[in-house]
Amino acid sequence: xxxxxxxxxxxxxxxxxxxxxxxxxxxxxxxxxxxxxxxxxxxxxxxxxxxxxxxxxxxxxxxxxxxxxxxxxxxxxxxxxxxxxxxxxxxxxxxxxxxxxxxxxxxxxxxxxxxxxxxxxxxxxxxxxxxxxxxxxxxxxxxxxxxxxxxxxxxxxxxxxxxxxxxxxxxxxxxxxxxxxxxxxxxxxxxxxxxxxxxxxxxxxxxxxxxxxxxxxxxxxxxxxxxxxxxxxxxxxxxxxxxxxxxxxxxxxxxxxxxxxxxxxxxxxxxxxxxxxxxxxxxxxxxxxxxxxxxxxxxxxxxxxxxxxxxxxxxxxxxxxxxxxxxxxxxxxxxxxxxxxxxxxxxxxxxxxxxxxxxxxxxxxxxxxxxxxxxxxxxxxxxxxxxxxxxxxxxxxxxxxxxxxxxxxxxxxxxxxxxxxxxxx
Ligand SMILES: Cc1cc2nc3c(=O)[nH]c(=O)nc-3n(C[C@H](O)[C@H](O)[C@H](O)COP(=O)(O)OP(=O)(O)OC[C@H]3O[C@@H](n4cnc5c(N)ncnc54)[C@H](O)[C@@H]3O)c2cc1C
Numbered sequence: 001x002x003x004x005x006x007x008x009x010x011x012x013x014x015x016x017x018x019x020x021x022x023x024x025x026x027x028x029x030x031x032x033x034x035x036x037x038x039x040x041x042x043x044x045x046x047x048x049x050x051x052x053x054x055x056x057x058x059x060x061x062x063x064x065x066x067x068x069x070x071x072x073x074x075x076x077x078x079x080x081x082x083x084x085x086x087x088x089x090x091x092x093x094x095x096x097x098x099x100x101x102x103x104x105x106x107x108x109x110x111x112x113x114x115x116x117x118x119x120x121x122x123x124x125x126x127x128x129x130x131x132x133x134x135x136x137x138x139x140x141x142x143x144x145x146x147x148x149x150x151x152x153x154x155x156x157x158x159x160x161x162x163x164x165x166x167x168x169x170x171x172x173x174x175x176x177x178x179x180x181x182x183x184x185x186x187x188x189x190x191x192x193x194x195x196x197x198x199x200x201x202x203x204x205x206x207x208x209x210x211x212x213x214x215x216x217x218x219x220x221x222x223x224x225x226x227x228x229x230x231x232x233x234x235x236x237x238x239x240x241x242x243x244x245x246x247x248x249x250x251x252x253x254x255x256x257x258x259x260x261x262x263x264x265x266x267x268x269x270x271x272x273x274x275x276x277x278x279x280x281x282x283x284x285x286x287x288x289x290x291x292x293x294x295x296x297x298x299x300x301x302x303x304x305x306x307x308x309x310x311x312x313x314x315x316x317x318x319x320x321x322x323x324x325x326x327x328x329x330x331x332x333x334x335x336x337x338x339x340x341x342x343x344x345x346x347x348x349x350x351x352x353x354x355x356x357x358x359x360x361x362x363x364x365x366x367x368x369x370x371x372x373x374x375x376x377x378x379x380x381x382x383x384x385x386x387x388x389x390x391x392x393x394x395x396x397x398x399x400x401x402x403x404x405x406x407x408x409x410x411x412x413x414x415x416x417x418x419x420x421x422x423x424x425x
Pocket of ligand 1 (some may be wrong): 013014017036042043045054057134159160163171175352392
């Protein structure tokens with residue numbers, strides 16, 4: 001009997017999206033799947049995710065956690081292969097999910113390496129072949145492709161991005177996509193620290209505090225976050241700053257004026273803040289405390305010191321005689337401190353890249369290229385970025401599963417739960 005002619009698929013990039021795509025592409029046994037990985041092992045970036053614990057999805061799944069020039073592009077994929085599908089997929093591969101901090105999902109092992117290993121082992125069990133070689137060129141050849149001098153019927157581009165790379169020039173994923181006719185939208189660092197102009201940051205370097213944070217572009221509010229801030233010697237870090245960083249990077253690149261507004265007492269009514277400042281800066285005067293001492297216990301003492309200075313008060317000075325204008329200034333600085341944003345840290349500090357292959361040139365139901373038949377995309381290389389919380393890996397699993405099925409000529413199911421239950425023992 002003649003041997004069945006297999007559909008030969010090259011997956012470029014053995015990361016989160018690429019390994020998922022390869023696993024789904026190999027499910028029906030009619031395709032031969034090869035992963036090209038530039039590093040000496042697959043899934044190396046996964047091992048560093050979630051501080052080594054891998055926050056691989058989130059129970060609060062919503063399109064509002066995704067950005068890009070056209071974030072609605074991601075809606076269909078995230079609905080079909082949602083967080084429940086991601087948890088089931090990983091359960092089937094031996095990863096028991098564990099929920100932490102109100103919806104954040106990690107492997108019960110709390111080892112990101114177990115997530116990476118589960119994908120690699122499952123791919124190997126499905127006869128996916130790994131070639132540890134950087135892809136330098138992908139050429140269209142008739143109905144197929146030539147990838148590093150080997151012929152393939154289909155190609156899935158899953159190269160990720162240059163986020164967190166020391167030398168971004170080593171990354172050629174966008175060059176490969178451009179070579180196949182795709183447009184790359186402007187690229188910005190996302191999920192990284194924000195840099196500010198003020199000189200006082202050295203004094204509060206390392207201080208953590210709960211606060212709310214707003215970013216304004218030309219005085220127009222763009223986004224709001226609340227959570228634990230971490231001050232650095234040049235600006236603001238911590239999850240709220242990470243979430244807002246892509247807005248700052250994009251607005252600065254467009255030459256806009258960008259400001260941050262911090263409220264250090266976000267859960268306290270302004271009248272209550274006024275009363276508290278009044279109490280601290282008047283009633284205690286008789287007890288012999290100086291201004292700084294009277295503020296002890298409100299915020300971290302280094303932060304108190306800086307805010308007093310910014311309000312025109314000498315922290316070592318006496319309370320008696322502080323004029324109302326300075327008190328009002330302190331209340332404003334406690335609840336609405338204005339910082340001038342100079343930019344963000346660069347791509348080598350970023351967890352993800354905002355921007356990528358223009359999603360208007362991709363079919364949202366298959367992840368297939370509308371420019372180059374036979375080409376598919378998975379993961380971060382596309383112009384979709386998620387906020388902190390497992391949303392970027394979820395995008396890699398969702399888009400990877402769909403690209404893999406579509407590239408292997410299979411229908412993409414509406415309901416991945418039934419599909420996964422039927423296909424993974
Ligand atoms: C420090 C850090 C922490 C993070 N934590 C989280 C988290 O907890 N939760 C979350 O959801 N997201 C997190 N992310 C983001 C997440 O890791 C990525 O969005 C996700 O890995 C993207 O998957 P991907 O498959 O598109 O790309 P990657 O996982 O980066 O995989 C791409 C692969 O392609 C390979 N490659 C690139 N070019 C070529 C080429 N030319 N030839 C061959 N191979 C190539 C690369 O070596 C890489 O292995 C974190 C990122 C960082 C940097």
